[in-house]
Amino acid sequence: MISEKKLAEKRLTEAYKNAKIEYFDNNSKYIFFSDCHRGDSTPSDEFAKNQNIFLFALEFYFNNGYTYVEAGDGDELWESSNFKAIRLAHDEVYSLLKKFFDSNRLIMLYGNHNIYLKYKNFVKKNYYKFYDDYNQEDVELFPGITPYEAVVFKHKNTGQEILAVHGHQGDRMNDKLWHFTRLTVRYFWRYLHSIGFINPASPVRNAEKIHKIERIYSNWIEMNKIMVICGHTHRPHFPKVEELPYFNDGSCVRASGIQGIEIVDGKITLIEWSIRYDPSGDLHIRKKVLRGPKPIEEFDLRTNKANIIK
Template sequence: MISENKLSDKRLTEAYNNAKIEYFDNNSRYIFFSDCHRGNCTPSDEFAKNQNIFLFALEYYFNNGYTYVELGDGDELWQNSNFKEIRLAHDEVYTLFQKFYDYNRLIMLYGNHNIYLKYRNFVEKNYYEYYDDYNQETIKLFPNIKIHEAVIFKHKDTGQEILAVHGHQGDLMNDKFWRFTLLSVRYFWRYLHSIGFTNPSSPVKNAEKIHKIERFYSNWIEKNKIMIICGHTHRPHFPKINELPYFNDGSCVRANGIQGIEIADGKIILVEWRISYNPPGDLHIKRKILRGPEAIETFDLRKRTDA
């Protein structure tokens, strides 16, 4: 059987070879979020507690000219087989997504928890449009949207490439055997999750698995001299200057807020949005820089003499 390291290398290379190309320059602006796991607002919906933070951040990025990039696992389609329930539960989120899409500023990738989005028929049926039961009319959502496994962000001037993927590629149980894992989540762990139990196979709680994924991805980066931005592990990561350029945007389901990665003005930043308070006790949603900004070209391995 192929080793997980070789599987990761194979799957990342496949994703790279079939990726959509997105050209950018130093005037481009992107916000990368992943692992929202939007559910149906039942106790197992981890996104619900952070929805207002997410909406506030989304408004900020729309008003400031960013393109929204969702790196997979946006919709929790393992626990919820009916996308309509998710859309209704988080209607304001999809209304904002529509604004990004209408301005050609929405890029969506699929991950393991919404891997159904790799199938065009599923996307056409659920994401192109929906029927509004109250007004009894069909409403366009994301007509003709194309959802990708991977996107290569390629700098127009320098040629530097950034591979954006979800991060499950090569994670055996979440990639090759995803159907089995889906069934165990939908019909077993979903109900235990709602009362506080966590699936022990999840990379979120499995530190050894997280480090293994990061190591395998770093091996691919070193071999191919290409920077990666991904999610999946829920562990934010922003490398130091002399480290391999493996970036992880964290997740939107943590108790202390949501994390994301911004690219703007030729620089990259790891940020967090969370609720804070002032002395009178007023609550505010604030953006905090966790790491950066650093020039993207600093992480171009083609220019490193020690790479």
């Protein structure tokens, strides 16, 4: 059996070669969120507790001209195959996502938990439009949308590339064996999940698995000289000076709030939106910079500018 390291290298290379190309420059603005795991408002719906934070943050990014990149696992389609129930549970979220889509500022990637988005018929049936039971009419949602496994962001002037994937590529139980893992989640782990138990196939709260994925991805980055932004592990990561350019945007289901990655003015920043109180005791949703900003060119491994110690 092929090792997980070799599998990840093969899958990442395949994703890179088949990726959509998105050209950008220093005037471009992107916000990356992943692992929202939007559910159907049952006790296992982890996104529900952070929905208002997410809406507030996304409204900010829409009003300030950002393109929203959802880097996989936006919808929790393993626990619930009924997208209609998910859409109804988070109607405000999809209304806001539609504003990004209608402005040509929505890029959607699929991960393991919403891998159904790789199938055009499923996307067409569920995401192009929906039936409004109240008004008894079809309503457009994301007509013609194409979710991707990977997107390569390529700088118009420097040619520097950034590979964006969900991050499950090469994680055997969540990639090649996803059919089996999905069944265990839907018919077993979903119910234990609602009372705090975690599926052992998930990298979440499994430090050894998280670090293994990070090492494997870093090896691919070093071999291919390409920066990577992903999610999947739910562990936000911004490389230190001596580390290779592996970035992880965290998740939208952590108790502390939602993490994401901004690219703006040619710089990259790891951020977190959360609820904080002021001296008067009022609660506010605020953005905090966790790491950065750093010029993207510092992470270009093709040049001597890369701030990496070998």
